[in-house]
Amino acid sequence: MKRIQLGNTVFEGENDVYLLDGETTALVDTGVALPGVREELVGGLADYGLSFADVDAVVLTHWHPDHAGLAGEVQAEGDADVYVHEADAGLVDGTETPLFTDRDLQHETFERWGMPAADQKRLINFFDAVSVDLSGRPADVTTFADGDVIEAGGVALEALHLPGHTAGLSGFAFDPRTVPEHNPVAGADATEEAFTGDALLPKYTPNVGGADVRVDGALAAYAESLARIVARDFDAAHPGHRRQIDEPSRRAATILDHHRHRTRRVIEVLGESGSATAWEVSAALFGSLEDIHVLHGPGEAFSHLDHLAEAGVVEPDGTAYRLVDSDPDVDALFPTTPLDDVVDGSDNA
Template sequence: MERLSLSNAAFEGDNNAYLFADGSAVTLIDTGDWMATTREQLETALSQHGLGLADIDRILLTHWHHDHCGLAGEIQAESGADVYVHAADAALVEGDEAAWNAMDDRYRQYFEKWGMPEDKQAALRERLTDGETTVETPTVTTFEDGETFSVTDSDLEVVHTSGHAAGLCMFEAAIDGERQVFAGDALLPVYTPNVGGADIRVDRPLEKYLRALQGIVDADYDRAWPGHRTPIDDPAGRAQYIIEHHEERSWRVLNALDRRGSCDTWTVSADLFGELEDIHILHGPGEAYAHLEHLAREGTVVREGTEYRLADGVADALTELEGERWPLAY
């Protein structure tokens, strides 16, 4: 297996694609985005292993975000490669017009529900369509949790980890006598993957992501190969850190409601993250909304229309637990 590093201007850092070249089917996990510079980098990296795009037989996608699947259509057009993705993300990867229109409608509904100001909505729509171009999209074959793909001397088993994206999946494998996992954006070494804004189709995104993280803790992998940046040598420890990060963020959400009283998602987001620009205009309130809805289901927060307030008695509990994490159920 070879890790191919591909540039990415986004805050997560360089993307990774993973190459399995020695099996019966030359396989690539993720492709990088659709930019011409990324294609050049991928071609250069493949050439160092005596391969070109035309030699790729199979592409396994971790999820639908363009920085992970952007070149899948071009590679398929050149090589005839089979492209696989979880069923929940298939329509978006294939560029299905109805699926993307439904996503756009959902964005508009959520921007209003969150209380996002008009100028921020306009700036975000401009960001989401910036550099929009015609991208060659692939025809995909879907997979589900538990399916396996043979590569080199091992099998890759699909582990569905919804939260950051509806169809986000990892691929678990036994490599060099170790339990390893290709984690996509389920586990990143520096940033905590956004929940709530990164895929607004996901119902109960924080609950699902916390469950996925606990699964990583329980699996106790020897190594994780993330979708961005460098390998993670203690996946369980990193997953536990992110669980605790979300518990701490829930405390901050409750604290914001305690200080501000009843308020909407955008106000809570501003309290957590301050002034937002670029893609963070989406990710900030999305994350706040995911936490607010999760806490509402737990009964510690009450939603009234588009505003949230602390449930009766929670303010006293906050005082008693000051300095501790807020324990999240999932």
Template sequence: MNRIRLENSEFEGENSVYLLGTDTDAPTTLIDTSVRKPETLDSLESGLADYGCSVGDVDRVLVTHWHTDHAGLAGTVQARSDAAVFVHEDDAALVAQDESAWDAIETRQQRLLDEWGLPEHIQDPVFQHARKIGRLDGPEPTVEPFSAGDRFDCGDVELEAVHLPGHTAGLSGFAFDGDSGRELFCGDALLGNYTPNVGGADVRLENPLAAYLDTLSHVVGESYERAWPGHGGPLDPTGRAREIRDHHRDRAGDVIDVLERHGPTDPWTVGSHLFGDLDGIHLLHGPGESYAHLRHLAEAGYVERVGDEYELVEQPDLDALFEDRMATSP
């Protein structure tokens, strides 16, 4: 397995894409592709050349999720190499640039911007910015959907698809037996320097935080020895999953504090108290994360939605709400 580092200034820093199967008769496999920019494609070609191959030699692309910094070059790679492009069934239509799938997600996004309480004068700019950086463009790949448990022979290792929703509905990793134990290509399910956004990064999930907490439970329950994320270098998956879980437990406490101080409040206002002034894509991600927490607290009966606002009805047992999940795999 070879890691190729590709510069990316738009999202969570440089992308890590992974190359497998170059020393075997198995298909030459690329995990993720980064953004569709000429300079990124040049860097990908250069990185592949370091391992004796080119974009035209790629037989298979495994996409962890639909975001442009992971799937952006999938169509270009396929056009140059005739590679098969595999995406989890929940994200496949978006990577294939299916108009009906994009219309559905953008219709929901527009509705939620109003429901979350974004000021009317910024709703359209936020939506247009999210659309500009979110929609895939370029060659439309022919996509082959996969499901959790599907396997991919990469010669030295066999990858098993693992569904890790939360950041997106179809985010998936690929588990394999490494030198010292089970390892995981985890996409953006775990990141070393950032906490993956839930709520704004994919508005299709009805309770994105619950889905993500289940993903963290899976990671801890499987005791992976090492994880290879979509940004940055390898990390300790169990330790990092617990850190992120603790972060969300603390964030839930902050949300409760806002509701106690200000009474019934919409996600935009909660986000303003939590994050301060926001710009760019964070104008979507900030209230989106606030919504994810409010929705999760409401599902547990601690918060009640009244119109587009949420009010505290019972002091939550945050330890139980977050700790108990860690003992249960999805």
């Protein structure tokens, strides 16, 4: 297994693409469809004597352009099979329109969040500047569901549906001892590692709510995904950005605890203000935002408000929310894990 790192100036840091070149050749994710990134992927494959035409399969963790953007181009040159979870398939094969280019969805979403007109325009201008061809060429896709096993690059990949960041985000569990040129992190006893895409990152917490506005109950879905990662107790995780994660369960539990802390902070904001929109809560949490974060900030705030509304802690008041329970049991709003007493997500970003 080889990691190819690709530039990413639009989203959160360098992307990781994983090359599996056993009995067949496969990629886990592809990078964004920008010319410079395409050339980086071409060069990364060339370092191992390969080209797009040599790729037999592309396995996608999710639909976001920085992960799936080049899938169609890789497929066009070698007829590779492109695998994606059924919930994200339409945004890879081109039958669905992403928020980046859907004006009606933009208006509906931004109004629901209470985003001022000037900031809506600012965000739409950002989309227009970066999203031309960002999603790349549509691909013919083969869909999978949770629990399906995909044979790719000579490795059996078990699909783990981990929604929250996107509707179809999936990880892939595998036995590291079956992967050519890969040394299991825990030595000969290591039996299970996973590609986690953006479900689990080593530094930032993946955005929930703004990253895919199609997800109902995004925070609840993501919390359950994190609890599932903790329960699987992988020996290592290979994320969509940055470095390998050597303690995936601990990292997942830390992010879960981070969302408990953030939920308490949202309750404090509402207690101080009386009522607030997602946009106003975002400003209290994150301050002034630029570029893609103008989407992610209020989206994250909305996911927490929506989670609290579902639990009866807050209730909608137009586009705003007001507190009806000032002292809820926040821990009860999230799944528990065996690591809850040994992690602290208060300073996670």
